[in-house]
Each structure stands twice: as C-alpha cells, then as structure tokens.
Amino acid sequence: MPSFEPVLLARIAKPNSAKLETYRADGGYKALEKALGMPPADVTNMVKDSVLRGRGGAGFPAGLKWTFLPKDHPGPIYLCVNADESEPGTFNNRILMELDPHQLIEGIAIACHAIKSEKAFLYLRYEYGRSYRVLDAAIKECYAAGLLGKNILGKEFNLDIVLHRGAAAYICGEETGLIESLEGKRAWPRIKPPFPAIEGLFRKPTIVNNVETLCCVTHILNRGSEWFKSIGVPPDPNNPRDMGSYGPKLYCISGHVNKPGCVELPLGVTARELIDEHAGGVWKGRKAKAVVPGGISMGFLSADELDTPLDFNGPGKAGCLGLGTAAVVVVDDQTSMVDVLYNCCRFMSHESCGQCTPCREGTAWMTKILERIRAGHGKMEDLDTLTEVAGSMGIIPGTTICGLSDGAAWPVKNAIKKFRGDFEEYIASGRRSVTSAQELMAGAH
C-alpha cells in the first residue's frame, strides 16, 4: 500500500497544535468560511455525497442522518457531539480533542450550519480531564476571535458550544442515553421511535455525531466529497446494502503489541497489516491468538481471520458485530480466552444501565459463570448456557432497548464459537485463574 498522508492527524505533531493561531496558520476555519457561503442544504448534500459514515461505531451515514430532521422546523435544533469515548481500547477521539481541538470545533460549526442549529452540546467523557481543559481553552479562544457566538465570520450564523462533562458511564455513549444524561436524568437509553432527529434533546430535533465524524466533515468541506471517496473501499457489489467505506480512519491498536498507538489509515486496512506494519508486531515474538476488530463489544477475529479488511463491511463477514470504533486489541497466544472473555463480561456487566431485564440480568449472569469457571468450578454445559444467554439478549433478537447487550453478548458468542477448544481445555484441565475466594472477590470490580 502506498504511504498514506494523514489528514485528521496531520497537525498533531506540530508545536502548539491546539492553539487557534497555529490552526489558522495551517489554513484553519477556511472550511467553515466556505460552508457559510453555501446554503445549508448544499453542505448536507456534500456530506451525503461523500458517504461519510459515522465513526462512533454503528457506521450510519452522517449526511443521511442530517436529512432526517423535520423540514422547516421553527427550531431550536440541537447538535450533540458524542465525546463520551468509553469503548475499551478506543482513544482516537482523545487524541483529536487534546491535540487538534479546532479541527473538531470547525466541524461542529459546519455541521450546525448544515442542520440549522445554533447550539451544540459537547458531551465529554469525565475521565478526559486534559481534553476538557484543552477544549475549554479552545472554545474560549473561538469566542474571543468571533468564531463562536453571534454573527460568526460576519455571517448570519450564531453558535454556542456547551462543553458538558459526563459522570463516567459507558452507557452515556449511546445517543439517547447521552441525551437523557444531558437533560440531567439517569442515562437510560430511550425507546425508539421517536428517533432523536425528530424528538431528541429537550424534546427538540437533535443530531448526535461522533467527534471523529465531525472532524472528517471539516476536511470534506475543504477538499470535496470526491476527494473523500477517493480514499477507502468502494461498496461490495455483492452486498446491495453496503454503501462503501470511504475516507480516512483512526485505528487504535493496543494489547499485546510492541508499539501500541493510534494511526490514521484509509478504511479497509487488514488487521494483519495493522499489527505487523503499524504496531511493530505481536510482543515477545509471539503470535496473535485473537484480535478485537473494533472495541470489545464487536467480538473477536481468530488468527485465521487476520486478513479481514477493517472496513464497515469486513468484520461482519468474519462473524463479528461490525467495525465498531476500529479499536484493535491484540491477544497473544499465551493468554487464555477465558480470562479475556471474563474481562469483557465484567466490563459490560458493570456498565449495563440496568433498564432492560435481559441485559441487566444476563450480563451479570455471564460474568458469574465465568467467575466460577475461572475459580476452577466450570462445567462443559456452562459453555452452552453462556451461548444461550448470549443468544437471547440484545437488539438483534429484539430483547433490549439499546445495543449494549449486543455488545455484551457478541464477544461471548464469538469466543465460544471460535475458541471453544480453549474453554474446554481450561475446564477439563481444572485450571484456575483465581486461587482464593478473596481474589475472586477482589477481581469482581
């Protein structure tokens, strides 16, 4: 593959990259100027033409989402920026916010112009203290420079950005959970319909976009939708529902690799390329046993599936839930999948909001079963129970409101299907990862 010139991460290595002056020196806010010269519908169409798919995990086309807003709504219409980046293994938004916040703010402003919104809420994960300080400073800079507030850039465009710091819950990354949390309530995802585009924050039409998606918007305005479509993977002709995976993507690589980090590559790079060429290979000279394609809720690729292209279409073909956040976590061949899966389940059980019965009880049950297996009391039929429990929860069978339980069930389904031998061997050999009840308790949370 020819070397790829980073777009989203182009400025992060520069000194003072978070400052407005350096951003403007690099041609910043030209895209906003250009957008403000266009009617909002044209901006939406441009983003729609680029087939920019949401970077938050679901991959829904951003431009299409914007068109779902009611026509000629008297307002207000709100934009919520989902910066509650909580999927384990994912840290690309953090880099964007800490090192190039103006790229995001410009994207927010362009999106708000396109959807005729005058108020954006940036919902930031609580743990990102540095991001908060950087964004706060950047937003203040923008107000001082007339890039936020009234009559931005001399045009009839007003925008306020509210920086809201969450209270550290995974579920706030679900778009309606985020909205409920912003409204000051418990972050219990809402039942749909109505979708947020019709009735969202404070019962007004609302668009929720991910940080990386909005950063891409800035560049689409700068360089055009054709440029965006020149990067990435065209639609699979055999799949009429695939609309292609275009554009640059930030891949986060972590786990058992020599050089973990975040790299920007065109969509469609394979897991093997990522590990070998961009992360310095699996650590300690070992081989990869399993690779998480995009955050733990997407499931696992086995060692045979490492050539799967990591675009919006690829992981699904390998039995995973999807690309997710493109956070690749590598598990080496010395690690037991029982322990890996236990960690996944423990996380999901801890983060389940507890609203829907199958997710509330199922995630905790699966964790309890794995705790027991890890304490050396596993039975072979536990694997069937796990599979059955995982099969009866989630949006996919229709038994929950939001996708968290799909994310909790998928790694279980994948791990037991693809690595059943690992589990059977673990149970049959009487191994245990915890040695005493105390440790079992200590490991619980």
Next chain:
Amino acid sequence: MPTAIINNQPLELKPGEQLNCIQAAQRIGYEIPSYCWHPALSVVASCRMCLVEVGDTKPDGTVVMQPKLVPGCQTPVKEGTVVIANSEKVKAAQKATLEYLLLNHPLDCPTCDQAGECFLQDYSYKYGRGYSRLQEPKNIKPDKDHIGANITLFTDRCIMCTRCVRFTREVSGTSELQVVSRGSAEQIDIFPGMPCDNKLAGNVVDLCPVGALCSKDFLYQQRVWWLKTTKSVCPNCSTGCSVDVDQNEDQLYRLTPRSNPISQGDFMCDEGRFGWKYIHSDERLTFPARRKNGEVRTRDWDDIIPSLQKALAKAVAKAPEKCAAVFSPWMTVEEAFMLAAYLRGLSPKVKLALGPVKTVGEDDTYPKDFYGKPIEPVKFTIRAEKAPNRRGVEMVLNHFGGSATTLGDLAADGAAGKLEAIYLVGGDPAGWLEPHQAAGLSKAALVILQDFLPSAISDRADFLLTGGSFAERDGSFVNYKGLAQEIGRAIRGPDGTRPDGRILWDLTGRKGLFNPAAIRKEMAEKIPAFAAFKQGALGEFGVLLNEHGAPEAHVVAKT
C-alpha cells in the same frame, strides 16, 4: 372500519382509538404478559416481557413481518397491523425473560405477602421454565423498611419495572422514589430522610407486580387466597373511588382501588385506603334499644320495629309539622328513598333535612411539583367533601321537597320545645353531632337514632337502631359528578346490628329480604332524576345519572 389481526383473529378498531398490542390482545381475550407497562403510566418498554411479533399488511394484501421481536406495550396497533403473540419465537423470548427475572429473585413465596396475586408467580407458571440454571449465589440487597410510613421495600424481590418510580413522578408528582446504582446492583431507593409519604403513596404497593413493595398495614396479616373480595366504593370523600374490599371471616383486611375509568381511574388515596379502621372499633353500637324514660326496655329487633312504627304514627298524627328527619350524607340513596318515602307517607308535612356534610380544606389535586404546587393536567383528586353520598341524598330530598331546615335549626326547635319527633341518621365515623345540638334534639318527645358509632345522643335516644358501616351494607352512592355506584356487603356487622337498608326495609313494611335493586327500580319509576336506575343493577363501573343511561363499557385495565 379499520381492522387489525391479533393471533390470526380480526379485531375491529374504533376510529380515533389508540391501542397498543397488549390492549388490542385484551380485546380478543388474550393476555400478553407484561410487568413495566401500566395503562396510567408512561411506557418504558424495559421489562421485555411483552415481546411479540409484529407485521404490516401491505396494499397488495401481503403481510410483512418485522424480523425482530418488538415490545407490545410500545407498538401501536393500526389498520393492517398483524400481531402474533403466541408463536414459538415469542414463547422462547418470554421464557428467557422470566428466567432472567427470577435469576436473582428470592424464592421466598411462602413468606411473601404477594404470593397468590404475584405476576412473577403467575407468569412463571404459565410461561417460565421449572428450574433456574443459576448455580452461583443470588444477589442479596438490603430490605428497606424506612422507605415510607405505610410501605416497606423487600429490595431483592424487586424486578426493576420502575412502575413505582414512574407513579411518584407522573401521578403524585412527588418523586420520592428513584433507581440508584447500575446494572444488576440497581435498587429502588429514596433520598435519605425523604420517605415516600405522600397521600397517594399506598398505590405503589398495588402497582408493584411482585412482593417488593408491601403495605405495612397488611403485612403478614393474611394470605391473599383466604381473602374474599367485594366490589364497593370508598366512602371517605365525594370522589367515590371504586374499591375492592378484601375480608376474611368478617374481618376487613384491606381496601384496594378497583380500576374505573369513569370514576377515579386506577388509584386511591391513603386516607381511603387505611381509613376504614373504625369498622372494627370497640366503640361500635352493638345492640338496638327501645328506651322509656332513659331506661332500656328491650334490645329485641322484633319488638323495636313494630313499636317504632306505632310511635312514629302516633307522633305524626299528633303534630306532623313538629316531626322531622335528618338524613346523613353517608346513607345510600336506597336508604334515603325508603325513609323519605315512608315519612312523607305518614304525612306530607314531616320535615326532611340533610345533616352536616363535613368538608376539610380544599380539593387536593395531584400531581404536584416539588414544592407541593398542583400541576395540570390533574390525574387524581382527594375531595374536600368528606362524605360519599351528599349528592345522592340531596337528589332524593329534592324530589320529596326536603325543607330548608338544618340540624342546627332543628336542635334550636327542640330546645324551644317545638319538636314532637326527630329521626336522626348518623353514619359519619368522624362525628356529626355537637353536644349542644344533642341537648336540644333530645328534648323532642320521640328521639330515633340510626347510627353505628356512639354520639352525644346515642344514650338518650328513645329508639336506637344499630346500623352498619359501608362494608356491611348494600346500596349505592352518588359521587361528586353524579356517578352512581353500588357498594356491596362485604362483612357481617357485630351481633345485634343490622344493615341500615334492612332496618328501613322492615320499618317501611316491605315484605321479604332487603333488595336494593328493587328499590332502585322503584326509584327509577317515581323519580325522574333516577331514571337511569331502571335496570336495577348499576354494572361494574356505575351509572352516570345525568346522562340517563349507562356509559359505554370500557376495557378493564389490568393492574
């Protein structure tokens, strides 16, 4: 007429009607199990018990089913909607959901108050599996006795349907209850020091589909399968909430609201719910009496009724304009009619007056905001008028041309020696007679008292007729808006008491047993305002008198 298909049966939808799948299935007599859905609360679709298969009929007649299961509570039924609630796929989902719900639920049914009327028991029996596959210890959460003065929370029995939380937010508006913690650790709780003590708090016990929220008053008093239920009306204010009276062996154990869309809706207030204890008071007047010069001559009903007839006839014959009767707003319309018709039959000059109608403060409406200010739209009203049937008794008295006199005036007449005979009907457990009034009234030559609790005059009455409380009588009450509802005789009163209807039936010389329906038919013929009584029976929800006919039957909401 738009038609939907439920379980392969057509269901005709009335225009403008909004039904969800659960309600639509009720129409065809099929129960879709649910926990979190309640007709009077917002939809959260979180228990996932009501999952069904739903599809649409396309214009060409083909049916396209949605690939996933959807919650029936959240899915509207419209023209062409196809609902399948009994397929294998649906049953598998119900089975899985029930297994989840029971996973951490203690199996303490033998000591649980809800056992016998528990939706978790019922649905487990109908749809669940026979055993739990959980091999690990169950979650144990602390019980919370401090959650309210009248309610207690068995936290580990809770299935997190959040009905109680939504009730305090949406109906009482007081928002005491909330969910704390997350995932399988979550619990219902209150803010420290702010218990759930609003005037509607008892409803959360009824709303709880399992035995988590229990009434402290009823706790461990009875197994519910021993209870016999009688349909009745709460007498404590003029709202006239439809209630179920639960008793065993003539001991009342609880009142619960009976859903009635044309009366109060689905709920009742705690004043009514717990305000029946006077029924079993030790103070009850337990034997009738005929007195002469203050001395009891007999306590035999068979002597008292004929003697009273003679005494009344004598007094009316002597000076009809000096004879009067005071009617109580706690009487049923049948009792009022029998007494009024009888006395006016003796002489048209007998004075008929309505006794004191107690009011306390202003009508109290809910929901309220945090500061106690009422919010529109009103979902429940506790009325200031603390009597069940002022309106019905007034309607009877109006027909007979009840005079403008009052209890106070009559007491003054009595003190001035202008009373020959006075027939007093009490029945208000909060008291209805001032001592100075009693002194005046007791000067009448003939004092007749019909009551069930002692008052300032009960020791001085020449005839004491020991009646019953609302739970011991048959008849009907007319509420503030003219809705006539039947009250049913749930228990027998103490020995020596008789239901007031029976006393008056005998006094007025009717043959056979007291039959309130026959009285109602008689009233329908004689009093135009009661024309709606012509069927005799008033039906489950009662009859609106001002509409001259029974309102259209509503679907009975499941609670």
